[in-house]
Amino acid sequence: xxxxxxxxxxxxxxxxxxxxxxxxxxxxxxxxxxxxxxxxxxxxxxxxxxxxxxxxxxxxxxxxxxxxxxxxxxxxxxxxxxxxxxxxxxxxxxxxxxxxxxxxxxxxxxxxxxxxxxxxxxxxxxxxxxxxxxxxxxxxxxxxxxxxxxxxxxxxxxxxxxxxxxxxxxxxxxxxxxxxxxxxxxxxxxxxxxxxxxxxxxxxxxxxxxxxxxxxxxxxxxxxxxxxxxxxxxxxxxxxxxxxxxxxxxxxxxxxxxxxxxxxxxxxxxxxxxxxxxxxxxxxxxxxxxxxxxxxxxxxxxxxx
Amino acid sequence: xxxxxxxxxxxxxxxxxxxxxxxxxxxxxxxxxxxxxxxxxxxxxxxxxxxxxxxxxxxxxxxxxxxxxxxxxxxxxxxxxxxxxxxxxxxxxxxxxxxxxxxxxxxxxxxxxxxxxxxxxxxxxxxxxxxxxxxxxxxxxxxxxxxxxxxxxxxxxxxxxxxxxxxxxxxxxxxxxxxxxxxxxxxxxxxxxxxxxxxxxxxxxxxxxxxxxxxxxxxxxxxxxxxxxxxxxxxxxxxxxxxxxxxxxxxxxxxxxxxxxxxxxxxxxxxxxxxxxxxxxxxxxxxxxxxxxxxxxxxxxxxxx
Numbered sequence: 001x002x003x004x005x006x007x008x009x010x011x012x013x014x015x016x017x018x019x020x021x022x023x024x025x026x027x028x029x030x031x032x033x034x035x036x037x038x039x040x041x042x043x044x045x046x047x048x049x050x051x052x053x054x055x056x057x058x059x060x061x062x063x064x065x066x067x068x069x070x071x072x073x074x075x076x077x078x079x080x081x082x083x084x085x086x087x088x089x090x091x092x093x094x095x096x097x098x099x100x101x102x103x104x105x106x107x108x109x110x111x112x113x114x115x116x117x118x119x120x121x122x123x124x125x126x127x128x129x130x131x132x133x134x135x136x137x138x139x140x141x142x143x144x145x146x147x148x149x150x151x152x153x154x155x156x157x158x159x160x161x162x163x164x165x166x167x168x169x170x171x172x173x174x175x176x177x178x179x180x181x182x183x184x185x186x187x188x189x190x191x192x193x194x195x196x197x198x199x200x201x202x203x204x205x206x207x208x209x210x211x212x213x214x215x216x217x218x219x220x221x222x223x224x225x226x227x228x229x230x231x232x233x234x235x236x237x238x239x240x241x242x243x244x245x246x247x248x249x250x251x252x253x254x255x256x257x258x259x260x261x262x263x264x265x266x267x268x269x270x271x272x273x274x275x276x277x278x279x280x281x282x283x284x285x286x287x288x289x290x291x292x293x294x295x296x297x298x299x300x301x302x303x304x305x
Numbered sequence: 306x307x308x309x310x311x312x313x314x315x316x317x318x319x320x321x322x323x324x325x326x327x328x329x330x331x332x333x334x335x336x337x338x339x340x341x342x343x344x345x346x347x348x349x350x351x352x353x354x355x356x357x358x359x360x361x362x363x364x365x366x367x368x369x370x371x372x373x374x375x376x377x378x379x380x381x382x383x384x385x386x387x388x389x390x391x392x393x394x395x396x397x398x399x400x401x402x403x404x405x406x407x408x409x410x411x412x413x414x415x416x417x418x419x420x421x422x423x424x425x426x427x428x429x430x431x432x433x434x435x436x437x438x439x440x441x442x443x444x445x446x447x448x449x450x451x452x453x454x455x456x457x458x459x460x461x462x463x464x465x466x467x468x469x470x471x472x473x474x475x476x477x478x479x480x481x482x483x484x485x486x487x488x489x490x491x492x493x494x495x496x497x498x499x500x501x502x503x504x505x506x507x508x509x510x511x512x513x514x515x516x517x518x519x520x521x522x523x524x525x526x527x528x529x530x531x532x533x534x535x536x537x538x539x540x541x542x543x544x545x546x547x548x549x550x551x552x553x554x555x556x557x558x559x560x561x562x563x564x565x566x567x568x569x570x571x572x573x574x575x576x577x578x579x580x581x582x583x584x585x586x587x588x589x590x591x592x593x594x595x596x597x598x599x600x601x602x603x604x605x606x607x608x609x610x
């Protein structure tokens with residue numbers, strides 16, 4: 001494992017990998033370390049780059065770490081990771097991706113994650129994306145997340161992209177059966193000439209399904225963000241989505257959230273707000289002694305927290 | 306003017322045509338009556354079916370009536386009406402369209418209305434759509450509304466479609482200059498196998514522009530509605546859109562409202578809610594002695610008022 005990977009892992013990890021847990025570290029399209037445990041096995045995927053993670057039914061309280069790093073320009077990393085979460089399991093998946101480049105060529109990570117949760121299984125999915133380095137080539141992270149939730153299963157996705165990624169297209173698809181539950185918390189900050197696109201499609205097919213998507217974003221510099229979502233209620237279910245964006249400098253944001261009620265007992269709600277930080281909020285912090293830059297920074301940090 | 310037109314006019318007119326005002330009655334693609342006044346002239350459009358309405362600068366308090374009726378199957382009425390509203394004028398335009406059919410062929414009205422409001426001009430635009438008769442052929446009303454608002458101009462559009470229209474596609478486009486203001490109130494009810502599609506695109510190009518779109522709809526029977534909107538803020542401006550839909554029986558609704566902030570001082574907000582009438586609302590009215598059908602009817606009437 002090289003020093004850049006070491007540094008990237010520090011940046012993208014909410015919690016450091018501990019010695020007892022299952023993990024797989026991907027470095028420039030290679031495996032830089034792997035460990036399975038009694039309850040969580042990690043194996044190579046057949047026929048395509050990537051891994052298959054299997055969590056035994058009933059496994060509780062364990063975490064599996066699967067970070068991926070691209071450490072130099074000219075790497076175009078494509079990986080397929082499949083998660084099979086057994087009935088009644090309750091685990092944390094800590095993913096995350098770091099891209100570092102000092103070169104002129106593109107450096108890219110494209111991770112396609114598929115989650116298959118069996119009955120009453122539960123997953124907390126943590127995903128943090130960052131890019132570093134002074135390379136002039138594009139630094140791209142294009143995650144695809146496909147989620148299938150069986151009866152009573154639930155997945156909570158906490159996804160953060162805080163800086164340096166030149167371009168990202170983030171696609172998330174989910175299908176919820178009876179009483180399944182999906183919660184997504186997305187936080188994105190773009191600056192410079194960065195571009196970020198988010199695209200959620202959630203289908204609720206079973207009675208009692210519930211989904212809650214909350215996206216918070218900050219667009220600074222000349223950056224541009226696009227947010228698309230579609231929540232389809234094909235059964236008695238509840239869906240909520242919320243999309244709040246703060247603009248600064250010449251940041252631009254497009255939000256196009258869709259609700260599709262195909263069942264009379266589908267209850268769907270959406271809110272969106274785009275604007276810059278209110279003058280009175282800044283004024284309040286400035287009267288406490290902060291400069292206007294410090295005040296803006298404080299508000300943005302609070303908003304993305 | 307035939308008897309069906311007479312009946313349709315009664316249904317689509319918020320206020321009856323009075324003898325002093327400017328009016329043009331369109332019946333089965335022909336002119337069934339016209340009057341200009343000192344301040345409001347109505348003339349045939351050159352090179353296309355339709356009329357040109359010119360309102361003199363400074364005209365205040367006058368109303369122009371331009372209803373259109375299709376009274377039998379087999380009519381496909383296409384009309385282009387242009388409105389030139391002079392500086393500082395403040396007038397009401399009462400449009401509206403009725404389609405009646407007892408036949409198997411399609412009966413359709415397709416009205417393309419263009420509004421050009423000069424500086425500080427003000428228009429209240431009332432539009433009511435209805436279809437009647439037992440014809441098995443499609444009864445279609447497909448209005449297109451194009452609005453250009455010069456500095457300080459404002460237009461308020463009140464558009465209602467309450468029943469009988471088999472299929473409708475309603476397109477509204479508006480461009481707002483400095484300090485211009487657009488207010489839209491849309492109310493749609495569909496039943497049976499009806500289909501209604503609404504599509505708003507509003508561009509705010511000048512500082513101080515403001516737009517407020519509120520759509521309320523009820524989808525009953527096997528009917529299907531689609532709501533699309535895009536509010537583009539290309540200057541310091543404020544935009545709000547709201548889309549509330551009530552589902553009954555097998556009604557289906559898709560709502561896809563878009564916000565596009567291309568200027569740091571654009572403040573855009575959206576809310577949407579789709580669902581059936583809450584049980585406790587119905588219960589409250591039933592404890593007052595209403596049957597559940599009466600209670601539902603009362604709530605829907607209040608919602609669309």
